[in-house]
Amino acid sequence: MRVPSAPASRKRRTRMIRAAKGFRMRRSKLYRYASDALDHGRQYAYRDRKTRKRNFRGLWQIRINAAARSAGLTYSRFMEGLKAAQVALDRKMLADIAAQDNAAFNELVKVAQDALKTKAARS
DSSP: OOOOOHHHHHHHHHHHHHHTTTTTTHHHOOOOHHHHHHHHHHHHHHHHHHHHHHHHHHHHHHHHHHHHHHTTTOOHHHHHHHTTTEEEEEEEHHHHHHHOOHHHHHHHHHHHHHHHHHHHHOO
16 A cells, blocks of 8 residues: 655755744745755854854953963963862853953953963972
């Protein structure tokens, strides 16, 4: 007995068209173009989920560097000092502190400078 595949195909195509809602012109109306548009869109989404992490880390580094330089220290020396002082704050938190709370960031700079001095004295 032959089982028709029309209901499954129609459901698959309808699901694709619904997913393309918001696209313009034939990309939202016709299956062939909607399918291509969604495939590309999903590839970009997959790629850019990874890229977003890189972009944010770079942004945090820029913010920390700007705040550290205004306090008289470079980014690399500041991070080296925090590591030597065993301060367990990630770059996201440091960037947030640098942008929101200048006094707290200056305290972190002092901690880093003290740790760098003790590290230099040990060497």
